[in-house]
Amino acid sequence: MTDAAVATDALPAPARVRPRPSFRAVFGITVLLLMSASALLAPRLAPWDPSRQMLLKRLRPPAWEARGLREHPLGTDHLGRDILSRILYGGRVSLGVSLSSVALAATLGVGLGLSAGFFGGRTDAIIMRVVDVFLAVPYILLAMGVVFALGPSLLNVILVMGATRWVQFARIVRADVLSIREREFVVGARARGNRAPRLLLRHVLPNALTPIIVVATLELAFMIIYESALSFLGLGVQPPTPTWGWMLADGRNYIATAWWLATFPGLAIMLTVLAVNLLGDWLRDALDPRLRL
Amino acid sequence: MLAYLARRLLQSVLVLLGVSVIVFGLLHLTGDPTRLLLPLEAREEDVRQLRALLGLDDPLWVQYVRFLSHAVRGDFGLSFKHQVPALGLILDTLPATLELTAAGLGLALIVAVPLGILAALRRNSLLDAICSIGVLVGQAMPVYWLGLLLIMVFAVGLGWFPAAGREGVRSLVLPAIALGAFSMARLARLARSGMLEVLAQDYVRTARAAGVRAFVVTYKYALKNAAIPLVTVVGLEFGILLGGAVITETIFAWPGVGRLAVDAIFSRDYPLVQAIVAVLATLFVAINLLVDLVYTYLDPRIVYVRRAR
Numbered sequence: 395m396t397d398a399a400v401a402t403d404a405l406p407a408p409a410r411v412r413p414r415p416s417f418r419a420v421f422g423i424t425v426l427l428l429m430s431a432s433a434l435l436a437p438r439l440a441p442w443d444p445s446r447q448m449l450l451k452r453l454r455p456p457a458w459e460a461r462g463l464r465e466h467p468l469g470t471d472h473l474g475r476d477i478l479s480r481i482l483y484g485g486r487v488s489l490g491v492s493l494s495s496v497a498l499a500a501t502l503g504v505g506l507g508l509s510a511g512f513f514g515g516r517t518d519a520i521i522m523r524v525v526d527v528f529l530a531v532p533y534i535l536l537a538m539g540v541v542f543a544l545g546p547s548l549l550n551v552i553l554v555m556g557a558t559r560w561v562q563f564a565r566i567v568r569a570d571v572l573s574i575r576e577r578e579f580v581v582g583a584r585a586r587g588n589r590a591p592r593l594l595l596r597h598v599l600p601n602a603l604t605p606i607i608v609v610a611t612l613e614l615a616f617m618i619i620y621e622s623a624l625s626f627l628g629l630g631v632q633p634p635t636p637t638w639g640w641m642l643a644d645g646r647n648y649i650a651t652a653w654w655l656a657t658f659p660g661l662a663i664m665l666t667v668l669a670v671n672l673l674g675d676w677l678r679d680a681l682d683p684r685l686r687l
Numbered sequence: 688m689l690a691y692l693a694r695r696l697l698q699s700v701l702v703l704l705g706v707s708v709i710v711f712g713l714l715h716l717t718g719d720p721t722r723l724l725l726p727l728e729a730r731e732e733d734v735r736q737l738r739a740l741l742g743l744d745d746p747l748w749v750q751y752v753r754f755l756s757h758a759v760r761g762d763f764g765l766s767f768k769h770q771v772p773a774l775g776l777i778l779d780t781l782p783a784t785l786e787l788t789a790a791g792l793g794l795a796l797i798v799a800v801p802l803g804i805l806a807a808l809r810r811n812s813l814l815d816a817i818c819s820i821g822v823l824v825g826q827a828m829p830v831y832w833l834g835l836l837l838i839m840v841f842a843v844g845l846g847w848f849p850a851a852g853r854e855g856v857r858s859l860v861l862p863a864i865a866l867g868a869f870s871m872a873r874l875a876r877l878a879r880s881g882m883l884e885v886l887a888q889d890y891v892r893t894a895r896a897a898g899v900r901a902f903v904v905t906y907k908y909a910l911k912n913a914a915i916p917l918v919t920v921v922g923l924e925f926g927i928l929l930g931g932a933v934i935t936e937t938i939f940a941w942p943g944v945g946r947l948a949v950d951a952i953f954s955r956d957y958p959l960v961q962a963i964v965a966v967l968a969t970l971f972v973a974i975n976l977l978v979d980l981v982y983t984y985l986d987p988r989i990v991y992v993r994r995a996r
Binding site: 526619656671 | 698701702703705706708709713716823824826827828829830831832835836838839843923926929930931933934937938948949952953955960963964967968971972975
């Protein structure tokens with residue numbers, strides 16, 4: 395966290411360039427790698443076809459329970475589909491959609507934040523008011539309305555999630571650029587006759603990358619939750635593609651009789667988000683401890 | 688101060704104008720709104736008549752100005768589904784949502800702030816470790832999953848609280864916990880880091896060196912200054928919770944604006960969706976304006992900093 399900002403009474407330790415990755419960071423990165431690998435390799439790892447319905451084996455509990463079957467380690471759902479396989483495949487959607495929408499949000503936000511901070515004046519005023527507008531509108535309702543109007547497809551979900559979450563990037567980049575543009579190397583480059591696009595891309599942007607990377611990581615965690623929320627409400631990527639949010643929504647109907655339906659996909663979401671957050675915390679501490687997010 | 692107040696007010700009005708553009712656009716995103724109102728087999732002539740009646744043939748900006756002039760008077764039209772003014776429906780359900788949001792935020796503050804401060808004061812203790820694990824888990828826990836788990840354990844399993852509905856204080860407990868957990872984690876983290884930062888300041892050390900009692904230093908000098916970032920975040924947090932209420936209310940069948948919104952979206956009740964987005968955004972803007980004013984009161988430096996820039 396922000397421990398780095400606190401002075402200690404001890405003598406100053408010999409200067410270290412980067413803090414060693416903590417246990418938390420290692421844990422986060424390991425979980426994240428495992429999750430990504432299992433999502434990528436889902437077709438090879440999954441014991442069953444995630445959409446295959448085996449009605450004779452419906453609502454079987456996990457293997458360690460009395461009625462559990464060894465071939466379905468995490469049990470089966472109300473249509474007799476294998477939960478483990480669905481979670482593995484669901485990770486593809488969750489991580490894929492979240493990564494794409496973070497990329498979109500970052501592109502939009504960085505572009506607008508750069509322009510606002512660099513050009514200042516009226517450009518800045520207009521962009522920052524738009525930022526305020528997007529902060530004020532309840533994004534989940536806006537996203538639901540838009541997705542419902544356009545139809546819930548993979549692409550629309552990514553577009554809407556990206557278009558409602560660019561604000562964080564714009565704010566942090568603008569704040570950074572405001573100070574960078576006054577620094578000598580930018581002033582110098584400008585004096586040498588460099589035009590705005592080159593100044594921005596060659597001199598300003600590279601120096602604003604650190605907070606962008608950190609925000610992108612934290613936003614990724616957010617997007618995973620966001621995607622599942624849309625899915626949970628029935629407005630995400632549509633069946634038969636398995637998604638974690640959709641699995642939770644299914645599980646909701648069997649909450650009194652089959653706890654495993656809602657528990658395991660939720661656990662998958664939580665572990666992934668936790669891992670991404672740990673990675674984000676570590677990146678922030680390692681790259682720029684003064685950054686307060 | 689007055690100039691700052693005027694500028695902040697003007698900003699808020701501009702933001703609300705921007706919101707109105709988004710809200711207006713929402714209806715037109717669906718293509719032809721008349722198709723939503725008329726049955727599928729409606730004749731072409733009826734469609735044309737309704738279009739003229741609703742003024743949909745006018746230029747877009749004329750329609751927008753008309754929409755805006757109605758909206759500022761609180762007139763968002765009739766709900767397609769309920770056939771009553773949309774604003775009335777919202778005002779009926781808003782108290783339930785505000786109750787839930789306030790309970791969630793209140794709970795978050797009551798638990799998070801003392802915990803965060805204690806964790807900062809006893810840094811690296813067992814309490815600090817437990818607190819930071821709680822923060823990590825709380826921030827990774829999606830509200831819909833936490834809601835389901837709470838229902839599973841405390842409603843279905845133990846039967847302590849009802850799983851759905853809004854009857855009495857007991858029915859408020861589970862939804863408030865589900866909604867407030869995320870904020871709780873964030874506020875605890877913020878309280879801890881804010882307190883640590885303040886405790887490391889020179890004036891705290893000076894006060895200690897001058898022999899001011901530890902209790903006074905901690906609770907009078909440090910706490911006051913650590914509260915400043917918390918106040919701003921509370922305003923933003925309230926907005927986030929209003930959004931989060933959409934999902935919480937769906938899970939717990941809580942009869943608030945969020946559930947009304949989800950229902951409106953699925954029944955293509957666009958005037959109602961528009962009105963809800965507008966009302967929630969206005970609430971958010973108003974609360975943040977208020978928070979900013981409290982903020983300048985708590986930290987008089989703010990106004991000068993902004994003026995200097």
